[in-house]
Amino acid sequence: MHVIMDIMVSPSGVGISVSPYVAHCQKIFREAGLNHKMHSYGTNVEGEWDEVMAAMKRCHTDLHDMGAVRITSHIKLGTRTDREQSMQDKIDSVNEKLD
Amino acid sequence: MHVIMDIMVSPSGVGISVSPYVAHCQKIFREAGLNHKMHSYGTNVEGEWDEVMAAMKRCHTDLHDMGAVRITSHIKLGTRTDREQSMQDKIDSVNEKLD
Amino acid sequence: MHVIMDIMVSPSGVGISVSPYVAHCQKIFREAGLNHKMHSYGTNVEGEWDEVMAAMKRCHTDLHDMGAVRITSHIKLGTRTDREQSMQDKIDSVNEKLD
């Protein structure tokens, strides 16, 4: 089952700047070989369900190891059975309707 | 790793009423033996990470089997290493500050 | 336009415990006369769009005044034109499908 995920990871108890933690998650997605693209409020990730979920779990376990005592993730998960669709397809589909 | 999840499952292509699909997910959480409580915009679920994730995956696979061609889930995941905290603890902690 | 909102307010830079800030938002909803109910990952609020949005804005401005230098809110907003539906109706609709 293919999934397109959006994930925003919020570690607490590490001060105001969370960018080193977000950067670490980017590395996790890269090392997992998952197509991913960061935006200003999270990261789009796509791949096989179990691989995406394993990377997502590693974000929590690694960030705890890095010192975050509390982590909240906000996630969107999309699956469909009617046709294949990539992250880029979703954007293209909207852009076609824009003049 | 203990996790408190909030999940809102949105099947598409099944008409306006999604309550039979949401009800099915409630049954999945109940059958998995996970403490859970529905609210007007999702369901709070708590338990061991892998068990919660397995139930969440089953929501997607079962709802596809029920005819939903497209499913989007909106999820919050919270883990912490400083102390144990239940779903009810979170609510009690706020209520104590209310007169 | 009637709206059912779910809101989770996350102040940063105030330490691990955010319950005093969440409690303050509960007071804002109460003072605004809006029907609301807290769960473990946010608060369901219902009412007229502009009144709900005014209360939501006050959460941000008040919490900044209380010392939170950074606030992120995660919000769901639902409106419908086919029929009236309350927060409780949504829950009842699912519970009817559960044995």
Add this chain to the structure above:
Amino acid sequence: MHVIMDIMVSPSGVGISVSPYVAHCQKIFREAGLNHKMHSYGTNVEGEWDEVMAAMKRCHTDLHDMGAVRITSHIKLGTRTDREQSMQDKIDSVNEKLD
């Protein structure tokens, strides 16, 4: 008060393809003169709080006028008082930590 928003608008009762509706919201943000950037799971928008909220409300009212009987939006709202930060600053801040 400056805000950075992320918004994903989900109309129901309009079939599987929601891209014409998402495209209409892009036009609303453009006409409002708000800096915005679409990703695969929503759109980042930044500007003054009241202007961003007015555009967000117009997404709901316009999409209802276009025939969507039920709309659910998933929104993130970020405000901060310690310093100015743009949508691009957030991305740059993470990229600096990546080798």
